[in-house]
Amino acid sequence: xxxxxxxxxxxxxxxxxxxxxxxxxxxxxxxxxxxxxxxxxxxxxxxxxxxxxxxxxxxxxxxxxxxxxxxxxxxxxxxxxxxxxxxxxxxxxxxxxxxxxxxxxxxxxxxxxxxxxxxxxxxxxxxxxxxxxxxxxxxxxxxxxxxxxxxxxxxxxxxxxxxxxxxxxxxxxxxxxxxxxxxxxxxxxxxxxxxxxxxxxxxxxxxxxxxxxxxxxxxxxxxxxxxxxxxxxxxxxxxxxxxxxxxxxxxxxxxxxxxxxxxxxxxxxxxxxxxxxxxxxxxxxxxxxxxxxxxxxxxxxxxxxxxxxxxxxxxxxxxxxxxxxxxxxxxxxxxxxxxxxxxxxx
Amino acid sequence: xxxxxxxxxxxxxxxxxxxxxxxxxxxxxxxxxxxxxxxxxxxxxxxxxxxxxxxxxxxxxxxxxxxxxxxxxxxxxxxxxxxxxxxxxxxxxxxxxxxxxxxxxxxxxxxxxxxxxxxxxxxxxxxxxxxxxxxxxxxxxxxxxxxxxxxxxxxxxxxxxxxxxxxxxxxxxxxxxxxxxxxxxxxxxxxxxxxxxxxxxxxxxxxxxxxxxxxxxxxxxxxxxxxxxxxxxxxxxxxxxxxxxxxxxxxxxxxxxxxxxxxxxxxxxxxxxxxxxxxxxxxxxxxxxxxxxxxxxxxxxxxxxxxxxxxxxxxxxxxxxxxxxxxxxxxxxxxxxxxxxxxxxxxxxxxxxxxxxxxxxxxxxxxx
Numbered sequence: 153x154x155x156x157x158x159x160x161x162x163x164x165x166x167x168x169x170x171x172x173x174x175x176x177x178x179x180x181x182x183x184x185x186x187x188x189x190x191x192x193x194x195x196x197x198x199x200x201x202x203x204x205x206x207x208x209x210x211x212x213x214x215x216x217x218x219x220x221x222x223x224x225x226x227x228x229x230x231x232x233x234x235x236x237x238x239x240x241x242x243x244x245x246x247x248x249x250x251x252x253x254x255x256x257x258x259x260x261x262x263x264x265x266x267x268x269x270x271x272x273x274x275x276x277x278x279x280x281x282x283x284x285x286x287x288x289x290x291x292x293x294x295x296x297x298x299x300x301x302x303x304x305x306x307x308x309x310x311x312x313x314x315x316x317x318x319x320x321x322x323x324x325x326x327x328x329x330x331x332x333x334x335x336x337x338x339x340x341x342x343x344x345x346x347x348x349x350x351x352x353x354x355x356x357x358x359x360x361x362x363x364x365x366x367x368x369x370x371x372x373x374x375x376x377x378x379x380x381x382x383x384x385x386x387x388x389x390x391x392x393x394x395x396x397x398x399x400x401x402x403x404x405x406x407x408x409x410x411x412x413x414x415x416x417x418x419x420x421x422x423x424x425x426x427x428x429x430x431x432x433x434x435x436x437x438x439x440x441x442x443x444x445x446x447x448x449x450x451x452x453x454x455x456x457x458x459x460x461x462x463x464x465x466x467x468x469x470x471x472x473x474x475x476x477x478x479x480x481x482x483x484x485x486x487x488x489x490x491x492x493x494x495x496x497x498x
Numbered sequence: 499x500x501x502x503x504x505x506x507x508x509x510x511x512x513x514x515x516x517x518x519x520x521x522x523x524x525x526x527x528x529x530x531x532x533x534x535x536x537x538x539x540x541x542x543x544x545x546x547x548x549x550x551x552x553x554x555x556x557x558x559x560x561x562x563x564x565x566x567x568x569x570x571x572x573x574x575x576x577x578x579x580x581x582x583x584x585x586x587x588x589x590x591x592x593x594x595x596x597x598x599x600x601x602x603x604x605x606x607x608x609x610x611x612x613x614x615x616x617x618x619x620x621x622x623x624x625x626x627x628x629x630x631x632x633x634x635x636x637x638x639x640x641x642x643x644x645x646x647x648x649x650x651x652x653x654x655x656x657x658x659x660x661x662x663x664x665x666x667x668x669x670x671x672x673x674x675x676x677x678x679x680x681x682x683x684x685x686x687x688x689x690x691x692x693x694x695x696x697x698x699x700x701x702x703x704x705x706x707x708x709x710x711x712x713x714x715x716x717x718x719x720x721x722x723x724x725x726x727x728x729x730x731x732x733x734x735x736x737x738x739x740x741x742x743x744x745x746x747x748x749x750x751x752x753x754x755x756x757x758x759x760x761x762x763x764x765x766x767x768x769x770x771x772x773x774x775x776x777x778x779x780x781x782x783x784x785x786x787x788x789x790x791x792x793x794x795x796x797x798x799x800x801x802x803x804x805x806x807x808x809x810x811x812x813x814x815x816x817x818x819x820x821x822x823x824x825x826x827x828x829x830x831x832x833x834x835x836x837x838x839x840x841x842x843x844x845x846x847x848x849x850x851x852x853x854x855x856x857x858x859x860x861x862x863x864x865x866x
Contacts, residue, residue, distance in 0.1 A: 167605045177836060194586070420502070422614075471858050479508040480720065482543025484856040 175385030176489040197420040199397065201380065202246040204312055211312035215239060215249030218305040224267065226345050226394060228337070228357030229432070232271035236278035236286075237361050237432060238383070240372065244363040245379045245435065247370070248295040248310030250282060253360045255306050256290040260299035282361035284308070322377040323398035327466040328444035330437045332365060332451055333358070333372055333459040334410040335387050339429035340418045349421065355414045359434030360456055368454045369437060371447050378438040381431065385489065388427040390436055391474045392488040398438075404464035404476040404486065427486060428493045436468060505719030507537060514724035519733050522551045526734050528727060529676070529819050531669060532638075532690035533560030533848065534718050540852040542720040544727075555683070555819030556852075558672050558775060559690055561637040562589050562845035564817075566771040569665040570595035572800040573634055576663065577603045577610050578744040579798070585619035586634035587641075588612045589845050594838060606681045607721060612672045616648035616662070618621070623660035635662040640692045642666050642783060645759035646764035649785065649792045663794040664785055667770050669693050670701045671781035674850040676818050684819050686730035688716040688723065691745040698753025703741040710739045717745040764789055774813030774841040813840035816849055823850040830858055 153253075171178040188196065195203045202215035220236040229237075236253065243250045255275065259268070286306075316477050337358040344355055362381060369376060378398070382390035387409070395402045411419075411426045419426050433456060439447055444462050451457030474486040522719070530536060535555045539545065545554055558564055574595050577584035584600070591600040591610065604610040609629075613619055616633045623631035635645040645662060652660040669690055676682055689702045693716045706713045712733035716726030726744045733740060743749055761783070770782030785793045795801035815821035823829050823842065833839035835851050842848035 165602065165605070167602070169601050169605045171601065289669075473859050475859050478542055479506070480511050480542055480547060481508070482546045483859070484541060484543050485859050487855050 155401060171492055173232075173384075174325060174489070174492040175383070175389050176492070179385075179490075198319065198321075200206040200246060201242040202248065202310075204246060204248075211309045213243050213246040213312050214308075215242040215246070216305065216307040217242060218303060220300065221296055221342065222300060222449065223342075223345055224271070224301055226357055227341050227354055229359035230271060231302060232274035232276050233278040234357075234359050234432060235304040235306045236275050236282065236284075236358050238343035239306040240282040240284060240361045240363055241381045241384050241432075243308045244314060244361070244366045245318070245381055246310070247316035247366065247374075247376070247379070248312045249367075250284040250308055250310040250363060251305050253284055253308045254288045254290075255286050255304060257292070258303040258305075258441050259291065259293045260298055260301050261293055261296040261321065262326065263301050268302065271304075278361065278388045282363055298382070305400060313370055313374065315371065316376070318379055319398040320378050320394045323394050323400050323402075323438040323466045324377065324440075325400055325466055325468040326441055327377055327438050328441045328450060328462050329391070329402060329404070329464040330444060330451070331387070331409065331437045331461060331463045332437075333413045333433075334415070335382070335431055335434065336411060336415040336419065336426035336429035338383075338432040339386065340415040340426075342430075343422060343424075344418050347422065349418065353365065355418060358431055358433035361437050362456065365435065365451060365454050365456045368457065369447055369449045372450045373439075373443050375443060376437055376439050376447075379435055380431075381435050383432060384430045386426070386428040386430055387434075387436065387490055388425075389484045391486070394436075394438060396472045396475050398466070399471045401467040401470035401472070402464055402474045403469075403483070406475065406476050406478045408461050408463045410459045410461065424493050439452075442464070502719065504718065505721040507721060510721050510851040511542075511547065511724055514721065514728050515549075517728050518552060518724075519549045521728070521731050521735055521866070522549055523735060524552065525551045525555045526685050526731060527555060527819065528686045528688065528730055529555045529684040530688040530716065530726075531557040531559040531673065532688075532692065532718075533563070533687060533845065534692065535690070535716060535723060536560070536849055536852050538718055538720055538723055540856040543856070544720060544723060546745055547724070548727065552731070554727075556842075556849035557687075557817070557819065558772065558844065559638065559669065559815035560845050560848045561641070561667065562593055564667060564772045564774065565590070565593065565636050565665055566773045567596055568771070568803055569636070569663070570599075571597075572795065572803045573663055574598050574600060574603055575800050575803055576794060576798050577608045578606070578859065579630075581629055583611060583622055583629050583631045584634070585611050585613045585616075585631060585829055587614075587636070590634055590636065593774045593844050602649070606793045611626070616645050617651075619660060620651060620657070620660060621748060622649050624655075625658050627659055629659060630797075631660050632798075633660075633662045635664045635666065638667055638669055638690070638693050639688075639697050639761075640695075642761050642765065643754070645694055646760045649764050650760060652792055653796070655733045658791075661794040661797045663800075664765075664783065665770070666765065666783035667772065668767070668783070670705060670771055670780050671778050672772070672775075673702075673705055675775070677705065677711060681820060682818075684711070686712040686734055687714070687731070688726045689713050689741075691715055691717045691722070691749060694745070694749040694753065695741075696754055696757045698751050699741055699743060699749065700751060706739060706741045712739045713741045714741045715741070715745050715749050717748070755813055776814070813842050813850075816842050823853040826850070827866040830854060
């Protein structure tokens with residue numbers, strides 16, 4: 153026998169899999185193979201959560217996001233508040249103050265007006281909380297069974313603060329990694345609701361607008377290297393993206409990463425790792441080490457940053473890899489997932 | 499978390515590792531059988547805590563990894579048929595068959611659903627009387643009672659649209675294969691705690707006595723595994739070869755009588771093909787004739803799909819503890835979790851996948 157004769161690997165897919173929407177490696181392949189070659193331009197090539205356009209002396213941040221979530225209403229939010237927060241946060245992670253949002257709805261025939269009104273009201277409240285207006289929009293209706301009730305797209309535009317220059321490619325060895333609070337709340341809230349799990353102390357989604365917390369950080373310094381909100385794919389995927397784009401290693405301290413008791417329990421039951429579970433109101437900031445303590449203090453004074461902590465450091469070792477030091481003093485890799493996290497069989 | 503944190507306590511873990519360091523006088527090769535245990539060992543970096551004399555090798559205890567290619571192909575064939583709802587545990591969906599996987603069947607329009615229990619599949623069958631609902635009944639003795647229960651329940655209710663594609667495998671015949679091999683290196687076993695919760699540990703007592711090899715029934719948390727290692731090292735250094743039970747909070751000698759009755763009612767022992775290893779006599783379960791109407795292979799006539807399993811690759815050596823994943827030249831290059839070449843890279847419980855996920859960095863112990 154020559155070489156390896158194990159099962160032949162299956163070639164890259166010829167159709168879209170659910171995993172292509174997971175934020176993991178399959179999503180990255182979709183960008184690399186389809187969209188980046190088709191739309192090639194320097195603004196897109198930066199691969200940030202928002203494009204920054206220079207116009208008439210100002211720097212404008214521009215971003216868009218679509219929301220497909222089941223169930224539409226969950227503890228701590230709904231698809232409407234999520235759609236507003238998601239886009240506000242993508243602007244905020246670019247250091248931008250949100251100016252205005254658009255909202256586009258794809259509605260399924262038969263969706264109730266009561267639910268639609270509830271979603272619209274929730275969006276209005278979320279926008280008010282974030283200090284932004286929804287100034288334009290669109291509505292389309294698809295036939296029954298061709299949608300999940302409602303899909304929402306929001307687009308946002310904002311002004312990047314003076315002196316701020318954020319990019320996932322800017323992390324440098326020696327920098328500190330700051331996390332604004334406990335991970336996994338949103339994903340765990342959605343999953344327990346979907347699986348009908350009744351757990352002690354119901355888990356609430358953390359869905360929230362992060363622009364106020366970002367203002368608190370900038371009040372300390374604008375010398376922040378990178379900010380990201382670890383949504384789908386969770387903290388692990390976000391840090392892997394930063395490590396890859398900055399060509400640095402990131403070392404985390406397991407005990408420093410807060411995870412709420414209920415989320416730990418739910419993840420234990422569902423066979424999931426909270427590091428890969430989605431957040432909708434948390435941010436990761438990469439900052440020069442000398443600013444870390446002051447920034448954490450400022451964040452803790454903000455209601456959305458009460459559990460902020462330094463969770464790790466940027467290193468020159470193992471570029472592109474995220475590793476984690478356990479309570480046992482051992483280290484392991486925190487990898488990017490291929491697709492969605494799958495529960496293990498036993 | 500109550501009842502769990504004490505088994506993840508760093509102080510206790512370090513004390514156990516120190517106990518092993520003090521006791522050990524020479525090299526020992528130990529094998530954990532279950533993929534869940536492999537996962538914990540890698541995730542917590544336990545080899546780095548233990549003295550260099552202790553070599554941990556990883557057994558064939560990942561049910562997803564050892565599911566033979568042809569059963570995956572049968573699943574794919576059935577799941578692609580119009581009108582079928584195919585229900586499976588999550589991590590079977592990504593397992594490549596010879597040409598496709600269940601995720602691709604789903605993308606191509608197949609109704610493939612993830613469940614945490616076969617009872618969910620029964621519920622789907624009740625709700626969709628006009629559709630055929632098939633559950634992918636794989637796993638070791640751990641999942642067998644629930645799968646047996648689902649089939650028994652379906653028969654009792656007269657559910658005509660429910661069936662199960664069964665590919666159950668049993669742990670003791672695999673241990674016997676390893677111990678009987680002339681090239682065996684394993685000197686002590688951590689027996690699979692979950693399997694023993696169901697089965698008890700009489701079979702393991704017999705294996706331990708027959709082959710004069712120490713065995714400890716171990717749990718799944720890092721402290722469980724370190725204590726199991728310490729107990730095995732004590733036995734080896736004392737020259738004893740017994741069965742001991744570390745996982746006594748969950749495992750009794752007799753196991754669960756209810757589960758045994760249910761499995762006995764529904765399943766019978768059969769020969770099974772193990773992916774990466776080959777055929778092992780009397781190493782699995784199939785449905786008894788009385789339950790033929792619920793056997794998806796018979797219902798769909800898919801039993802004749804046979805795939806030439808490629809001749810043994812290094813996976814067989816890895817799963818018998820003769821090689822480490824890092825000894826494989828394809829590891830991490832031609833073979834990754836996205837594009838697995840072999841069985842142990844397929845599931846997160848597979849030894850190669852666990853090494854890939856946790857141990858390929860500098861300072862990663864053996865993986866360096």
